Amino acid sequence: MNQTTAKLMDGTAVAARLYEQTAIRAAELRETTGVEACLATVLVGDDPSSATYVRMKQNRCRKAGIASRSIVLPASTTTAELVQAIRELSDDPAVHGILVQHPVPAHIDERAAFEAIDPAKDVDGVTMHSFAAMAFGLPGFQSCTPGGIIRLLDEYDVNLAGQHAVVLGRSPILGKPVGMLLLERNATVTYCHSRTKGLPELVAQADVLVAAVGKPDFVQGEWLKPGAVVVDAGYHEGGRGDVDQEAAARVASLLTPVPGGVGPMTIALLLAQTVDAAVALSGPGVRHAAEDTRVQ
Structure with a gap:
């Protein structure tokens, strides 16, 4: 890139520090209670990308000292069968966090699957309970990408109070919850979506822009307000x-x-919240990651 002015927000470095903290907390939990934090992942079907994401999460768990359990179900699995599998994990005291890898096959009711997760183990922040907690500013698990965005903004000292934040996208696991988290930080939030009129003019008003539209290179440079904080939550082939x-x-x-x-x-x-869940389910004595507003 030539003639650049923007400072890049290094999520890799910030995440590395959070992993270190999470590993320390997981070790503290084992030493003080004998409990090993455990994340269960549920994968339906054989989509290669989904399988890759699950392996990445399992590898990260291993490096952080968190146990992982993998449940792989055939693509023919029904909603009822998936719900039953999730409920069994919800009832298992050795499991502290549950992640349903999405998207699930089209014939499955994804919302029904999410709602089968015990809210105390919803470390991916996908249930209606978790969304309500985010909306009301109450204790609970944040949707992981939105929560990660807020932590990244904190790390770079972005004061959201009074800022106009524009969110492009309204998905239940990214667009909608990130707007709630921004609102909780006293930003003025505008949601934009596929039926929004005058999108470039609205984007031009954004002090903080969160782009989660699922279209490569959709937001043009000339749309942006000079000096805006731009969060690109998309990822497409070729690193776009x-x-x-x-x-x-x-x-x-x-x-x-x-x-x-x-x-x-x-x-x-996701891993930090898995340890939070293990702490909450195992008793007091170990600090929750949610108590920290920034990565130390």
């Missing part, structure tokens, strides 16, 4: 995001790179 990175870097003050920005924070927060 939802934002034209080269053009945005000439306008924004802060920008998440793709890759290496939002992505690493997602898994890091």
Whole structure:
């Protein structure tokens, strides 16, 4: 990139520090209670990308001293069968966090699957209970990508109070919850979606932009407000995001790179919240990651 002005928000470095903290906390939990934090992943079907993501999460668990359990179900699994498998994990005291790898096959009711997760083990922040907690500013698990975005903004001293935040996208696991978390930080939030009119004009008003539209290079540099903080939550083939990175870097003050920005924070927060769940389910005595507003 030439003639760039934006400072890149290094999610890889921030995530590495969070992994270190999580490993320390997992070890403290084992030493003080004998409990090994455990994350269970549920994969339906044989989608190669989903299988790769699950392996990445299992590898990260191993490095952080967190046990992992893998449940792989055939693509023909019904909603009822998936719900039953998740309920069994919810009832298992040795499991502290449950992740259903999405997307699931089209014939499965994904929402029913998510709601089968015990809220106390919803470390991916996908249940209605977790969304309500985010919306009301109550204790609970954050959706991992939105929560990772907020931690990254904290790390780079972005004061959200009074800022106009524009969110592109309204998915239940990214767009909607990140808007709730921004609102909780006293930002003024505008949601944009596929039926929004005058999108470039709205983007131009954003002090903070979160792009989660699922379209490569969708956000153009000339749409951006000079000095805006730009969070690119997209990832596409060839390492492209939802934002034209080269053009945005000439306008924004802060920008998440793709890759290496939002992505690493997602898994890091998943593991931190798994330890939080293990602590909460095992008794007091070990600090929760949610008590820290930034990575130390």
